[in-house]
Amino acid sequence: MATYHIAVLPGDGIGPEVMEQANRVLDAVCTKFDITLERTTYPVGGFAIDQHGEALPQTTLDGCEQADAILFGSIGGPKWDSLPLDKRPERAALLKLRSHFDLFSNLRPAKIYSGLEHLSPLRSDIAQSGVDVLVVRELTSGIYFGQPKGLEGEGEEQFAFDTMRYSKREIRRIAISAFEAAMKRNKKVTSVDKANVLVCSRLWREVVEEVAKDYPEVKLEHIYIDNATMQLICDPAQFDVMLCSNLFGDIISDECAMLTGSMGLLPSASINGSGFGMYEPAGGSAPDIAGKGIANPIAQILSASMMLRYSLGEVDAADAIDAAVVKTLEDGILTAELMPKEERVNASSTAAVGTYILQQI
């Protein structure tokens, strides 16, 4: 019987309530597949600021160090928005965890589930043609972390600067992530850059071309970020895996998520070179609906499934969760935001969706 240690960081807003459902579903697959998941819960985000004075207390970081993976909820909210930037939940916890564990490979799948096409903000013929994209975003370099960064000068000539920076090594490892993912999907990689303007993008293209040689079955295309933003809207079905730098991936992955119209269904994974990873919903902490029992737990549950698949290698358990989610959606067990306004009286609660999913396992 396999035993794993998981650091559970529920965070703020809807984090704790959706995490509760993910834990219930994990209990169900553990029983079925004879897995032991030792889970320890740690404070993070605004909750940790309120309790311990900082968004990522040392005990939380230590707990993550000792774990095989991190299951993360969501963090932030208006209460902590007036803190200095470096203390805020997003930077002090999220960016810190990414860089501390070198979680360079961020996988953000976005798809329109069959039957939920009407949620997409796209014209119905385009939504019907489908959105099923995996954004592979570089997460620990680029303009997020590049040095130098700062302010210089005086008066009107005072200027700010940020450095976008990529090494061949950094580009190569994320490109490999994208091609490996494409081999398990539809064998197409679209690399997003701005090679007509950025030196980083030129090196990016060069290294991506080199990596592509090792994957002759995968079709590679290059697209400028401005054009990618447009093509996603008028013809999203042309994309399979989209390979992006940190900043462009931030933009493209959010655009893809919005195109599905169901952010509450989308998980994400952030993985390092040894398979250690952090798994979290694509959406935010949604403070406006927190505590009401109406938040969609599926993104959190699918994040747990990605954790089983990518960090623990428990593929059967992950498949079981994914299948249970598909069945639940097909059976119309939906939280309110997935339903047309006039049908929302029949919406399922956070807990009811969790229960239905674990019953399918």
Next chain:
Amino acid sequence: MATYHIAVLPGDGIGPEVMEQANRVLDAVCTKFDITLERTTYPVGGFAIDQHGEALPQTTLDGCEQADAILFGSIGGPKWDSLPLDKRPERAALLKLRSHFDLFSNLRPAKIYSGLEHLSPLRSDIAQSGVDVLVVRELTSGIYFGQPKGLEGEGEEQFAFDTMRYSKREIRRIAISAFEAAMKRNKKVTSVDKANVLVCSRLWREVVEEVAKDYPEVKLEHIYIDNATMQLICDPAQFDVMLCSNLFGDIISDECAMLTGSMGLLPSASINGSGFGMYEPAGGSAPDIAGKGIANPIAQILSASMMLRYSLGEVDAADAIDAAVVKTLEDGILTAELMPKEERVNASSTAAVGTYILQQI
């Protein structure tokens, strides 16, 4: 009788044929409003490379220097894509003209014309709610032009770097453009940044807040670029003026253009501190349809109208062109790409649309 000198740079692809129609329409308003526009045509882009060995010959630059404004067509095409980056039409001509004339204020209006809602790739209820956005993009600084930029190191540790850089002065002048534009529109500015990650964005926010104090009637909001990309898709009607840095404006303006579904209708202006400007369609040179007489001339004609309005101060003439275009669209005088596939047998040619427009003047 006012006399102006215009440098006309038709360029490549559909550039020359749509420029021909813009010239005919300009002739009509000149007669009606007693304006003299002395126009001299100069080579630019791939055409100039073929004829003179470079995308922006000195004679063209000199001609622009002596003019009151530049009316630009479009440049580039597969024929010149294999040239080294610095020789290619986009960089050698477009970026060069922008920086040479300090054309820092790029105005890109995007709207869905009444009756053309079906062209939008958005779900019909969203398209019906309307898209009417003016993107004000900073065009001569940021990561496009920031120094240093380059490649260093060896082997896998070789790295590329680009510098995003903004001074208070540069931010202030583009912010003023945005607020001035908002005063003539719906009095709302949404400033797009990534202040949770970039030092440039923090200085951007600070200066934009300062400028806002001089425009108490204008409502100011700040939005992160990733969220802006999403909000544009699910609720574009919330935006009036979107104020963006160079890179974010590149992305946001193209997204806005795509949301209208009618890129062939969208003009743009790039203006400097003395009112000198370059006016060009938002779309590209469309080499695939060049020379067939089917390209939509309206973006070029509206670019001529923006030129009359912003560089020459001939507001009545500009209003006349805009009204003629609206009437033409309402009367259903459309090029093929604006029509449903099954109706395209009734499409108007490039010249027929030009003729109809000038008849309305």
